[in-house]
Amino acid sequence: MSAADRFKHMNKGFDLGQALAEADRCLLCHDAPCSRGCPAETDPGAFIRKLRFQNITGAIRTIKTNNIMGGACGVLCPTARLCEKECSARLKSLERPEGADSPIQIGKIQRFLIEHGWQTGFQVFEKPAARPEKVAVVGSGPSGLSCAAELAQDGYQVTIFEERPEPGGVLRYGVVAYRFDMAFLEKEMQDIKNLGITFQCNHRIDGPEGAEKLLQDGFDAVFLGPGLWDAARLKPDAPAIDGLYSSVKYLSMLRDGRFNDIHQKVKDKTVAVIGGGSVAMDCVESAVKLDAKDVYLVYRRSYSQMPAESDERIEALEAGVHYLLLNQPVDFITSKQNCLTGLKLVRTQLGAPDESGRRTPELIKGSDWVLDADIVVEAIGNKAEDASPQWYPNVKVNNRNLIEVDAETGQTSVKGIFAGGDIIRGPALVVQAVQDGKVAAKAIKTYLNKQEA
Ligand SMILES: Cc1cc2nc3c(=O)[nH]c(=O)nc-3n(C[C@H](O)[C@H](O)[C@H](O)COP(=O)(O)OP(=O)(O)OC[C@H]3O[C@@H](n4cnc5c(N)ncnc54)[C@H](O)[C@@H]3O)c2cc1C
Ligand code: SF4
CATH class of the missing domain: 3.50.50.60 (FAD/NAD(P)-binding domain)
Incomplete structure (x- = not known):
């Protein structure tokens, strides 16, 4: 499969049989704790119950009237820490680890229902009477x-x-x-x-x-x-360097018609991504899919302190990303022509917890070293534009x-x-x-x- 093809489509969701089978596992809790776990009040307790009793259009209506982005959320929500975290089937599985219970896959059911609505042409909304405001x-x-x-x-x-x-x-x-x-x-x-x-x-x-x-x-x-x-930068005032990208720029290039440019730049090269969150995970995994020779994830704390979801961290590891933990990037190394050639790092050790409760990375004196790299992507957070x-x-x-x-x-x-x-x-x-x-x-x-x- 070509690199471009790897970026075209996401995985298929549930079909009707899979969605019904999953809804059948629902314990139909009276108080639907999953619904309390949804920040947008999409009400999974109600739509799963409706699906279970074959009221598919009712289930779609529940999602769309509560959450107009129900499809996107079904695909992208980190459900393990939202609705599925509250699922009674999950809590039951914690009590009986030998049993087969696991949380109902709410996001996947939600995605199925929305896609089913599109396939069948079901329209949830009628045209309302126009108001002047x-x-x-x-x-x-x-x-x-x-x-x-x-x-x-x-x-x-x-x-x-x-x-x-x-x-x-x-x-x-x-x-x-x-x-x-x-x-x-x-x-x-x-x-x-x-x-x-x-x-x-x-x-x-x-x-x-x-x-x-x-x-x-x-x-x-x-x-x-x-x-x-706007992207947070390691050295905000440094002049532009060829080969240094913010995550915003790098990820936009994959989406806005500049795919071939970024593919040519990354293919067969060594890429280092700075950061430990979900955006950094998107950057490392996409670098692997763009045929990079080696991809390093550089993070100043330890594995368990990374803000990325656990399944994202495992996926990146399985994709072959090298994790360089307990390393703080401090500078970019460039050639005379201002092309990036490496990333200067200092090893860290964990000290006392900061206000977030996570142990603070402390630089180990004299431990600096250089990671050779052709491309560095900074994925250390997005911020409001200074001028906004x-x-x-x-x-x-x-x-x-x-x-x-x-x-x-x-x-x-x-x-x-x-x-x-x-x-x-x-x-x-x-x-x-x-x-x-x-x-x-x-x-x-x-x-x-x-x-x-
Ligand atoms: C790479 C990446 C991956 C992510 N993955 C996930 C995920 O898997 N799951 C998840 O739940 N969340 C994810 N998020 C977070 C999620 O995308 C954001 O929380 C969400 O998009 C925020 O929505 P928003 O409406 O505030 O802003 P945005 O989605 O940022 O949209 C703001 C829009 O406003 C426009 N705009 C800005 N200024 C102006 C102006 N002056 N005039 C006109 N238009 C303007 C911008 O062009 C943009 O289209 C991810 C974020 C990033 C960066
Ligand atoms: S998948 Fe997202 S939107 Fe749907 S119920 Fe769970 S948290 Fe809410």
């Missing part, structure tokens, strides 16, 4: 899409402004295609477009009047969901440039402007962004009703 949504990532869909279902006139050529945010320009492919995204987008939302792509909201000007231009409320698109507060100058932000909101409503410090997703939480999850969009949409409806009264 207009709402602007900035950003077409999961938070913006969720907020827009929630409002559009009630007939509000919603316009989404998106600076990139296509909608979807990180789902389109970040997550690698073998985990979440374009065909799937397009179908989920179509469900949202059917609600009558207006999309204005290639339209960046910018300038000192940016967000507030939307209110002056006739929008009755604004939702901000711009996400985090300039287009919402009156909206209060914290010292990380994250927007401050009322947690119950998503209301910012400016009347009529709401916000959600990564820009209020820092790097988080699709399902949390969906919930923020829902919370803000509910608050926007209340706000607009009060304005009318």
